[in-house]
Amino acid sequence: MEHSEMEFIAEKQKVKIVPNFSMSKIYFISGEVGPFQPGLPTEVPFWLAISLRQRQKCVIHPPDWLTIERLEEIKEAETTTELFTPLPNTHFREMCQLLLTHAKPNIQNADAVRTLVKDIWDIRAAKLRSSSDKFIRVQAGHARIDNLTLMEINIARPFLLASLDHLHTLRTSKQFTKKTRNKEY
Amino acid sequence: MDDTLDISGVSEEGEEQITSEQVFQQLEEIWVNERLSPNLMLCRTDITECILEQMQEMEENIARAKKTDLKVSLHQLELDRIRYVLSSYLRCRLEKIEKHAAYLIKKESSDGPSVSRLSPEEFMFAKELTSGVTSHLTASALKHMPKNLQTLNLEDSGKVPNLDHYVFLRVNKAEEGIIVDCETDVQNEDKIDLEVDAQHIMRYKLIENLVENQTVSLI
């Protein structure tokens, strides 16, 4: 899928906003939100938060995990283990991107946060490359990939899956030689 | 204004009530699965028709309402989002149907109506498509060939979905003893258990029915 579609799916996630207007509940097809009271925090899907923000109708509050402290912990964990550590959100990258774009004033040390997110991302990308290589080398037919986030999967998908498909046809044809070696077909 | 835009649960005769929210969630689920699976998945007109109805109702409400109203424009945005998911889902199906039309038509008659992959409209489209391709190939080449070479069997020469394609998946419901063949030199079967929330890479063929019954989701 397109990366922008991953973002689109991530925009379904709830985020805390503080509105500056009042409005009764909205009954969307995809669920109800509100009511809205000026100054009273409420949770809405991200796409709605962005739209309200663009009209200067609210401020968006970042989730607890988008802090330097928490991200440094994650980075530390990511560096010290060989496996992928669990990230606070399966849409980690998309959420960070959306928050840094639309909730920047409410994020403390936004630039440092951005750098940390990038660092974590790069460490994991390197890990993903070496584990993909290992996967191909041992010729396993199956792998467990817990804690990989959806964007990571989406970036790796076309290349990795096509490579696995290629390897699979090579292995199938090897079996084909074995099966047909002794008999006419 | 509020009341006109209120959408209550959708009732299906004799079945438990499901809300439009749940229907939309299901649409998103089948959308992603369809996008990531190598073959055409079972047809879910129950979901798409329900969504189309909901969308139409909302469109009518919006058309009646004041354009400048904030709430109306938010509803419009949601509508655009839903239309995107639905269009992308149906478009993806159409692409697969075009690719495997002859195969799907044949399968439809061999599988019987209980496991329909094509909606009646999709079936019609597939039919028109294969007949168009056949008559083009016949008129442009086959009928000018020696008699014994004029046959064309699109089902046989057409493309078949590659069910051996690898996929990423996440487990929704636990399932034990899934066979994943370990294809090293020694061919022996390897079994694994699927734990909830675990993520795997394996060949689609091994879990095809688990995707259809939503035990696992493609990611």
Place this chain on the structure above:
Amino acid sequence: MFGEKALDLIREVHRTREGSLGPYNEDGVRQVLEEMQVLYEANQQDVAQLVQNDSDQTSLTAVQIRHDSLQRNKRCLLAYLYNRLQKIRALRWEFGSVLPTDVRGNMSPKEIEWFTKYNRALANYMRSLGNGGLDLTQDLHPPQNVHIEVRCVEDKGELELDDGSKILLKKNSLHYLPRSQCEHLIRQGVLKHVT
């Protein structure tokens, strides 16, 4: 070797696989069909002789080679035609139901006929969705805003919007339009999305 002319057609498709549709090679197709006719007639003669003298293994092999060559030529021709249809199909989704004249100029009359049929089948299907139909050639990207700002790249005359209002698409004019109503025009390069 037999089948070389047919392979030339295939190479042609291979060379232009990333690009637009090349001109229909009517001459090439005719030459392959001619080669097939020659192969077929030679085989007819050999088979007639084989019937008279069934021990003649040497012409049996020749028959086999010509038979394989006939099948090969057939496969190449069908693949040539089929892959062109695939490309024409892609053009339908990019350009819309009316193709530019020079693109049409590269199509054979039968390909144009196929294109018309494809258009009709697609339109029938899209019309069947919901009450008012659903245009699947739109909404190709996830929406962000209901309205977007666009600049007109060329003079295109009047555009009537769904709500009945009309706007004039004049070169370099700026407009704020519902995304759903200008997506096609952006894809076709008439409007440019300004951000």
Place this chain on the structure above:
Amino acid sequence: MDLLCPPGGGMKQNYLSIDDIMMSSEKIPSTFLVSVKTLGYLDPSTNKKDIEVGSKLDLPLWLALSLAHPRKKFVTVELTKPYKATYREILKADAGVVNLYKLCPYYYALGQQQLSLNHAEGILVARSLILAFSDRFRRIMDLSGNAIGGDNSSLIQQFDEVERRLFALGQKSLQSFQRWEVGESRTLRTSELVSRHRKRKREAVD
């Protein structure tokens, strides 16, 4: 990807595939076990009327596969050079530096096709193909992940057709991620086919 269809049942599936047709036109050294009446002109090395027993001819794969079929045995075929022991050894030593494209643009696919010709070495060839790909995988992955901006055309030239497709897939995904990262994917754009078409038209006018 069409190129990724397994051999064996693959021919039917690939009937209309351009790549498969290109691949099956590769030449296979064959020796005739029978003579062939009147088709001597197919052998450019002689002026004889017939193809005689023992004639050596490079036949396209599609024809070699048929004539070498165990039920017919009209010809015997030799494993083509790039799959023989010498080359297998080179690949084994360092698969990464070999220019596969030069050996055969469809290196893996042609190798697979020849397995079905019952060469005694079949299993060795099959193993060599698998090892070659596992060895080269990392390089293809890394290049497709780093190639943005830089000129890697010389390195890509060493990739066979499948590898080139894989490379393109990886690169496309990464480039589109970078576009997304800077917010460019939010802008609606003219379709690529349309812009290419317009560009060509402009060039034609100039």
